[in-house]
Amino acid sequence: MPKEHPHIVIAIDGPAASGKSSVARTLARKLRYVYVNTGAMYRAVTWLALEKGVPPLDAGRVQQLLHFTEMECGVRDGESTILLDGVDPTPHLVSEAVNGNVSAIASIPDVRRLLVKKQRAYAFDYDVVMEGRDIGSAVFPETPYKFYIDASAEVRALRRARQGLQDSITSRDKQDSTRRASPLIIAEDAHVIDSSNLTVEGVTGEIFGRLKQKGLPLGEL
Numbered sequence: 039m040p041k042e043h044p045h046i047v048i049a050i051d052g053p054a055a056s057g058k059s060s061v062a063r064t065l066a067r068k069l070r071y072v073y074v075n076t077g078a079m080y081r082a083v084t085w086l087a088l089e090k091g092v093p094p095l096d097a098g099r100v101q102q103l104l105h106f107t108e109m110e111c112g113v114r115d116g117e118s119t120i121l122l123d124g125v126d127p128t129p130h131l132v133s134e135a136v137n138g139n140v141s142a143i144a145s146i147p148d149v150r151r152l153l154v155k156k157q158r159a160y161a162f163d164y165d166v167v168m169e170g171r172d173i174g175s176a177v178f179p180e181t182p183y184k185f186y187i188d189a190s191a192e193v194r195a196l197r198r199a200r201q202g203l204q205d206s207i208t209s210r211d212k213q214d215s216t217r218r219a220s221p222l223i224i225a226e227d228a229h230v231i232d233s234s235n236l237t238v239e240g241v242t243g244e245i246f247g248r249l250k251q252k253g254l255p256l257g258e259l
């Protein structure tokens with residue numbers, strides 16, 4: 039780990055509705071690390087653009103909007119938080135409008151540059167479990183603890199439907215995997231887990247086994 043990131047980073051990547059959020063949150067709680075949801079950051083910027091009437095496909099205007107917005111990324115109760123000009127966008131992050139536009143926002147290189155900086159800053163202060171699309175491949179390529187959680191398209195669609203959310207995960211995945219800036223890929227050294235037939239505990243257990251193997255001190259866990 040380079041000196042500027044003295045803390046432990048566990049990277050959890052994967053497509054939409056692969057179960058990575060539940061796994062990352064459970065893991066972070068057990069380890070007492072901070073859980074960082076990077077998807078929420080891209081969603082927050084998407085919400086801001088929609089709220090201010092800025093078209094998500096207009097990269098120049100989105101960048102300008104961000105330039106004039108104060109973004110505070112923090113931690114509360116062991117989880118990442120975000121405020122935009124003092125406003126907490128959390129209640130709006132899984133709306134249909136945000137789901138439909140977040141991939142466009144996430145493909146803007148300047149947006150990614152800014153958010154990646156904020157994501158890396160967490161590891162200055164905390165041990166983290168960070169989930170997203172590019173954590174192992176681009177945000178913390180140096181971490182030895184990388185996981186890629188997958189699940190079949192059917193299982194993922196079913197999981198979203200059970201959450202009662204309108205989310206076109208197939209088109210979002212396609213956009214996220216084919217964009218030019220840090221697309222969703224499986225990092226070469228990531229441990230891949232297919233969660234289609236596993237519970238959250240099952241996946242978390244497999245990750246613990248792997249972390250132990252890699253020599254991460256896990257105490258009583």
Ligand code: DC
Binds near residue numbers: 077081144171214
């Ligand atoms: O994990 P999620 O479904 O909440 O993420 C929402 C979108 O944000 C996803 O479609 C792609 C983008 N994203 C990204 O590009 N990079 C990340 N590290 C996390 C999310």
